[in-house]
Every structure is written in structure tokens, then in C-alpha cells.
Amino acid sequence: MAALGSSRLLPYHQISAGNPRRKSRGGRRVGVPMCHPVRCSMQVDLERSPEVAANPAEAPPRDPLAAAGVLGLDAVAEAELREKGFMGLRKTKLVCTVGPACCSPGQLERLAAAGMNVARLNMCHNSREWHGRVMRAVKALNVEKGFCVSLMIDTEGSQTHVVDHGGDSSVKAECDSGAPYYAWLITVLGLGRYEGIQIGDELVVEGGMASFEVVEKLGNDLRCRCTDPGLLLPRAKLSFWRAGKLVESNLGSPTLSTKDWADIDFGIAEGVDFIAMSFVKDANDIKQLKSYLSTRSAESIRVLAKIECLESLENLREIVEASDGIMVARGDLGVQVPLEQIPTIQEKVTDICRQLNKPVIVASQLLESMIEYPTPTRAEVADVSEAVRQLADALMLSGESAVGTYAEKALSVLRSTSWRMEMWGREDHQDHHLLQPQLAISLPDRIAEQICNCSVEMANKLGADAIFVYTKHGQMASLLSRNRPNPPIFAFTDDASTRKALNLHWGVIPLEATLSTDMERNIRETIHLMTRRGMVKPGDVVLVVSDLIPVSTAPSMFQSIQVI
Ligand SMILES: Nc1ncnc2c1ncn2[C@@H]1O[C@H](COP(=O)(O)OP(=O)(O)OP(=O)(O)O)[C@@H](O)[C@H]1O
Numbered sequence: 304m305a306a307l308g309s310s311r312l313l314p315y316h317q318i319s320a321g322n323p324r325r326k327s328r329g330g331r332r333v334g335v336p337m338c339h340p341v342r343c344s345m346q347v348d349l350e351r352s353p354e355v356a357a358n359p360a361e362a363p364p365r366d367p368l369a370a371a372g373v374l375g376l377d378a379v380a381e382a383e384l385r386e387k388g389f390m391g392l393r394k395t396k397l398v399c400t401v402g403p404a405c406c407s408p409g410q411l412e413r414l415a416a417a418g419m420n421v422a423r424l425n426m427c428h429n430s431r432e433w434h435g436r437v438m439r440a441v442k443a444l445n446v447e448k449g450f451c452v453s454l455m456i457d458t459e460g461s462q463t464h465v466v467d468h469g470g471d472s473s474v475k476a477e478c479d480s481g482a483p484y485y486a487w488l489i490t491v492l493g494l495g496r497y498e499g500i501q502i503g504d505e506l507v508v509e510g511g512m513a514s515f516e517v518v519e520k521l522g523n524d525l526r527c528r529c530t531d532p533g534l535l536l537p538r539a540k541l542s543f544w545r546a547g548k549l550v551e552s553n554l555g556s557p558t559l560s561t562k563d564w565a566d567i568d569f570g571i572a573e574g575v576d577f578i579a580m581s582f583v584k585d586a587n588d589i590k591q592l593k594s595y596l597s598t599r600s601a602e603s604i605r606v607l608a609k610i611e612c613l614e615s616l617e618n619l620r621e622i623v624e625a626s627d628g629i630m631v632a633r634g635d636l637g638v639q640v641p642l643e644q645i646p647t648i649q650e651k652v653t654d655i656c657r658q659l660n661k662p663v664i665v666a667s668q669l670l671e672s673m674i675e676y677p678t679p680t681r682a683e684v685a686d687v688s689e690a691v692r693q694l695a696d697a698l699m700l701s702g703e704s705a706v707g708t709y710a711e712k713a714l715s716v717l718r719s720t721s722w723r724m725e726m727w728g729r730e731d732h733q734d735h736h737l738l739q740p741q742l743a744i745s746l747p748d749r750i751a752e753q754i755c756n757c758s759v760e761m762a763n764k765l766g767a768d769a770i771f772v773y774t775k776h777g778q779m780a781s782l783l784s785r786n787r788p789n790p791p792i793f794a795f796t797d798d799a800s801t802r803k804a805l806n807l808h809w810g811v812i813p814l815e816a817t818l819s820t821d822m823e824r825n826i827r828e829t830i831h832l833m834t835r836r837g838m839v840k841p842g843d844v845v846l847v848v849s850d851l852i853p854v855s856t857a858p859s860m861f862q863s864i865q866v867i
Pocket residue numbers: 400401402403425427428429457581634635667701702705706
């Protein structure tokens with residue numbers, strides 16, 4: 304087992320080896336008595352080619368990390384680690400929608416410092432020029448202030464049906480029996496997407512904010528009679544119902560409009576990390592975008608499917624399989640399905656995402672009242688806590704950050720609520736290993752999955768302080784995260800896009816580092832740098848895994864779990 308040669312920094316003790324037939328081959332086994340610090344390792348050795356057995360010391364000397372002396376750790380995670388220690392690190396990730404209320408460099412910096420992991424730009428609103436300015440400001444903060452905020456664009460899509468009632472603010476809709484039946488003239492944007500709205504159809508505002516009956520069609524204007532009083536907000540989301548059933552918009556229309564494609568090109572040019580696709584209907588929508596991204600050499604952009612229409616619920620599993628992550632977009636979802644169904648849909652979607660190992664964002668109205676008020680309602684805090692209890696990867700602010708008066712405060716409520724719930728969950732589920740069905744099919748993938756499952760079980764049972772994973776595309780980092788371990792997962796990668804993508808994964812702290820094909824060296828040097836920065840101390844127990852495949856051994860594979 305040459306790849307685990309003795310370390311100059313730490314004495315080690317090897318407790319078990321993978322393939323017993325190979326026990327006598329290559330490498331040194333130093334049977335030191337148990338002493339501290341201790342390195343234990345468990346190895347899986349798959350089809351090792353003879354050259355693996357060569358002494359790594361004979362490889363050309365490389366010292367990339369020491370030479371670079373850098374460890375790309377996000378300044379916020381570092382500060383949190385210093386303040387609260389490994390176990391105090393927040394696991395749930397936070398997404399903020401950037402709008403006019405939080406778009407200046409100063410405001411963005413405060414959100415980044417308060418824990419924003421991903422900045423979302425909703426292409427429904429504002430100009431590309433405006434979005435470009437925000438993106439460049441975020442990137443500048445990352446470079447200048449050491450943040451690691453990822454960028455997401457969210458396509459406009461066939462925005463269901465926004466309403467224009469001509470006013471700037473909300474209008475109270477009342478059903479005065481004395482008023483003429485044509486009391487309301489409502490301009491519906493996107494009405495053309497419907498096969499045909501009929502006289503007598505019910506028009507429901509924002510999933511029940513107010514209801515009307517259509518009495519006359521005048522182009523894009525509908526003359527309506529108010530049947531259920533309430534508020535009519537500018538640009539409110541609408542749905543139409545006939546005989547108690549949702550009237551679905553034109554099924555044949557593409558999910559991505561011409562404008563969406565132009566926005567996607569813009570996102571590629573600006574180097575975004577995620578594209579969230581609105582109103583996804585089936586897996587083909589996602590496949591189409593992913594294949595376009597690969598023709599543009601932009602396959603590193605992760606594609607998220609937004610679950611916000613009836614059709615996406617019918618094709619949920621195939622959509623999750625095809626995408627790189629999911630957003631439970633409760634805003635539009637609540638317009639298309641009865642509100643009382645949203646909680647169970649959210650739980651189902653988060654469960655499927657865990658099973659299929661895709662990150663999931665719970666979005667919309669988490670702290671809606673904070674758009675206007677400086678404290679959340681108790682019910683909002685309970686809603687946030689429930690999403691954290693369901694172990695969603697990320698929570699998202701929409702209007703609360705985009706147009707709200709208390710963006711930073713809302714973010715701090717998400718932060719403190721998720722942290723509290725995570726701590727409670729750990730105390731409550733000590734040693735509880737959350738079993739997930741087997742995901743992988745091929746042997747190498749099954750091995751990676753089992754290593755991650757076992758690592759998490761070991762880390763929890765040993766009370767390890769942290770899990771370190773060395774990863775190219777984030778595969779093992781996400782498999783570790785899927786098991787929702789007690790200790791944080793530090794994911795070292797030399798791929799900038801992997802680092803940004805891992806920002807959305809529960810419990811993963813992505814770090815950029817120059818990695819060599821020599822795992823011993825990677826471990827030694829990253830630990831050395833972390834120690835020098837005061838982030839790792841003598842006595843800390845760290846469990847180490849890797850999905851890096853040394854070039855010299857390709858196509859064979861060598862994987863191990865070590866406890867340092
Ligand atoms: N870039 C922006 N510029 C101006 N206003 C914005 C911007 N982004 C968001 N907003 C405002 O914040 C509100 C909430 O944002 P959110 O992203 O939830 O939009 P939305 O219109 O509900 O669409 P979606 O269904 O895509 O989320 C929007 O209705 C809009 O008023």
C-alpha cells in the first residue's frame with residue numbers, strides 16, 4: 304500500500320487494509336504502538352496497476368501547496384470556525400435574491416459577511432446591465448475580501464400571469480353587491496399562453512389573496528367580478544380555474560423563451576455558477592439546457608430545476624435525476640396547487656433530493672413579513688426551522704433581501720434559526736446514522752458511496768472534529784453531505800467551479816487548494832496550512848477521504864479512509 308507511506312509529520316498506525324491478497328505488496332507498514340496523534344486508515348484498492356506500488360518518494364518532487372502557500376478558505380467560514388469551533392459551523396446554506404434594496408457594494412459586502420453563500424439574480428426584473436453590475440460587484444468582493452459567494456441567475460420563464468391593475472401599490476378588491484359586474488378591469492400579462500380563457504372561469508390572485516369571475520374578454524384585459532375580497536398587488540401571480548381544476552397554460556410552449564436564452568448567454572458570458580430554470584416541466588427541459596451549456600464549453604455551470612408547476616410534480620423524479628439541484632419555488636407552486644399541499648410537497652421533494660444526492664433549496668416567503676417588519680412572525684421561524692429539520696441544503700430569501708427594509712436582519716434570522724435547529728438535531732439524534740438507499744451502479748461508484756457512508760458513521764461515532772475530502776468534481780463531498788454528518792466537511796479542490804458549486808451543499812465548506820496526485824502530500828500540506836492559520840490544533844481528530852485518482856494509476860483507482 305505504497306500510497307500510504309509513512310508521514311514525516313505524524314506517526315501513524317494502520318488498522319486495516321482493503322484486499323488481503325495484496326497485503327504483502329509494496330509499501331511500508333510501520334507497526335508503531337498506539338500513540339497520539341494517531342493515523343488509522345482503511346483502504347479500498349481496486350484494480351491497482353503495478354506502477355501504483357512504486358515508491359512515491361521516487362516521483363518527481365512537487366510541493367505545490369507549500370510553494371503557493373495558499374488555502375482558499377472563505378473569510379466568513381474562517382471567522383465562524385475561529386469563533387465557534389468545528390462543531391459550531393452552520394450547515395444549512397443561505398441564498399439571497401439581490402434587488403434594489405441590497406445591490407450596492409457595501410450592502411452586498413454586509414450580506415456576504417452575514418453568511419450569504421449564493422447571490423441569486425432574478426432575470427424577471429431589472430436590466431441585464433444592472434445584473435451585470437451586481438455580478439461584478441460580488442466577484443470583486445470575493446477577490447478583495449476573501450468571500451466565496453456563488454452567482455445564480457434565475458430565468459424568467461413563462462411567468463405564469465402577472466397582473467397590472469394600473470396602480471403602484473396594492474388595491475383592495477371588494478365584492479360590493481351594489482357594484483356593477485364589470486367593476487374590475489384586469490390586464491393579464493401572458494394571457495396569450497392560454498388556449499382560451501372562458502367566461503365564467505375563476506381568476507385567483509396569489510393562491511387566494513382575492514378571487515374574481517371572468518365576465519368579459521377584451522384582448523389582454525379581463526373584465527371581472529370580485530367573488531372573494533382581498534388585495535390585488537401590482538404584478539401579482541395569477542391562476543385560472545374551471546370547474547375546480549387548474550386551467551394549465553399552453554402545454555406546447557417552450558420552457559425557455561427567446562429572452563431566457565439570451566439571459567442564459569449573458570449568464571455564461573458573466574461566468575455564473577448556477578442557472579435556475581423556472582417552470583421546468585420535465586427532464587428534457589434540463590437536458591436541453593445542459594447540452595447547450597456543453598456546446599458553449601460551459602458545462603461547469605450547474606443547472607437547478609425549479610419545482611413550481613403542476614407538470615414538474617408529475618415528473619419529479621426524472622427532473623431531479625437530470626438536474627444538478629432543485630429549488631422548491633413555493634411562490635408559484637402556491638399559485639398552482641392548494642396551499643395546504645405545499646408542506647408535504649416540500650418534504651417529498653427534499654426527500655427525493657437526498658435519495659438522489661442533489662442539493663435542494665427551499666425558497667419563497669420564508670420570512671415574508673420581514674420585507675416590512677424588523678422581526679419575523681413565530682410562524683415564519685417555525686417554517687424555517689421545519690426546512691432545516693427536513694435537512695434541506697439551502698434556504699433562500701426573495702423579496703426579504705431584494706426589496707425589503709431588513710435584508711441583513713432577515714439573513715441573520717435564517718442564520719441563527721438554522722444554527723439552533725442544527726444543534727438541536729445533533730443533540731437529539733446523537734449517533735443516529737441516516738440510512739439512504741444505494742445510489743451508485745458501477746463498482747467504483749459503489750465503492751465511493753460506501754466509503755462516504757462508512758466515513759460519516761465513523762466520524763459520528765468517533766466524535767471526529769472534521770471530515771476532510773479531496774475532490775475534483777465534488778462527488779465524494781456531496782456523498783458525504785448526503786449522510787448529513789455531525790462534523791463539518793472541508794472539501795479541498797483545485798477546481799474553482801467545483802468550489803462554487805459545493806457552496807450549495809449542506810455542511811460542506813469548500814476550499815480551493817493546489818492539489819497533487821500524491822495524497823499523502825495533499826493531506827500533509829493542507830493540514831500544515833490549516834494548522835499555521837490556527838484552524839486545526841493538536842488533538843483535533845480529522846477523518847480524511849478522497850476521490851482524486853492519481854494520474855499514474857488511471858484508469859485504476861485507489862481510495863481510503865484515514866483518521867488523523
Ligand atoms: N433585480 C430586481 N430588481 C427589482 N426588483 C426585484 C429584483 N429581484 C427581485 N425583485 C423584487 O422582489 C420581489 C421578490 O423577488 P422574487 O425573486 O421572489 O420574484 P418573483 O417576481 O416572485 O418571481 P419568481 O417567481 O421568479 O421568484 C419581486 O416581486 C420584485 O418585486
